[in-house]
Amino acid sequence: MLEKTMNIPLTYFWPLNCYDRRVQQVILGQFAEAGADGLCLNPPEMAAMMADPGEILRWRRMLAASGVRFRDAHAPYGALQDLSCPVPELFPHMVEMHRHCLRLCAEFGTGSVTIHVGRPTDFCKDTAKLHENMLRALELLLPTAEECRTVICIENIWDPNNTAGMLLDAIERFRSPWLGVCWDSGHAQLSRSDTPDVPEQCGRTSWKNNGYPEGPTEWSDTGDYLKRLLPHIVTCHLHTNDRVRDRHWIPTDPRGKTDWAAEMPVLLSAPRLRQLQGEASPNAENPFTPRQHVESLKAIAAMG
Secondary structure: HHHHHHHEEEEEOOOOOHOOHHHHHHHHHHHHHHOOEEEEHHHHHHHHHHHHOHHHHHHHHHHHHHHHEEEEEEOOOOOOOOOOOHHHHHHHHHHHHHHHHHHHHHOOOOOOOOOOEEEEEEOOOOOOHHHHHHHHHHHHHHHHHHHHOOEEEEEEOOOOOOOHHHHHHHHHHHHHOEEEEEEOOOOOHHOOOOOOOOOOHHHHHHHHHOOOOOOOOOOOOOOHHHHHHHHHEEEEEEOOOOOOHHHHHHHHOOOOOOHHHHHHHHHOOOOOOOOEEEEEOEEOEEOOOOHHOOOOHHHHHOOO
């Protein structure tokens, strides 16, 4: 397993859009100095490139100067940007946006892009209708994914519309090499049956708000999400939390409750796995440096 771990690229999320251009270049250099060569192409950067093609050239220059690259990508997300877009007149715009995202992925050679399937919101709480919209969107997008040689990765979150069962239904319907799964370890933690039953627990709250008073009907531990999704996992978002909120702590944060020693050997056996992404997010309450980010992901990767 160690040999496989060494052969799987590591890539990192960082909120580069929060910094000015000069600082962006410094951060890219810090990742390179820490031994990283891959970052995630994030929604704000994608949106900027769609608005101004000159941004593509700017990022190419910055990446080349620092010696890092975009190894994977995450498309813009939100109620009207997700695959289940519930407003009929906006649905074609959502599809076209994701086609543009797939073309951007081809420009940078990421090979995969994570796209949210969607969740119930005030726009629509009919899970069957939202799922139908998601399937229709995938049907329209998969030809572009093949053209761009980029796998669309749908992600487990914690709502009724993005459970393992919902993702697998889409996978089985299309059986396409250009459709896979993004495994999010933090989201799985928020879908476990041992999450606290408190108002701030986002998984339980989401299900209760959508007509399931007892909380999720599909728990990530009893349903064993990881093993069920394993044959289809192409990329992953690795971070940890306290099983209450989506904290996006670095994987080795001592406050986190993820059992990496149990999870990593299973994850690394995924036959389609292309990279491990550290999706921790720095902020005032959760500060860490690019080097700490790199060292944390390397530490759990070694547990494979």
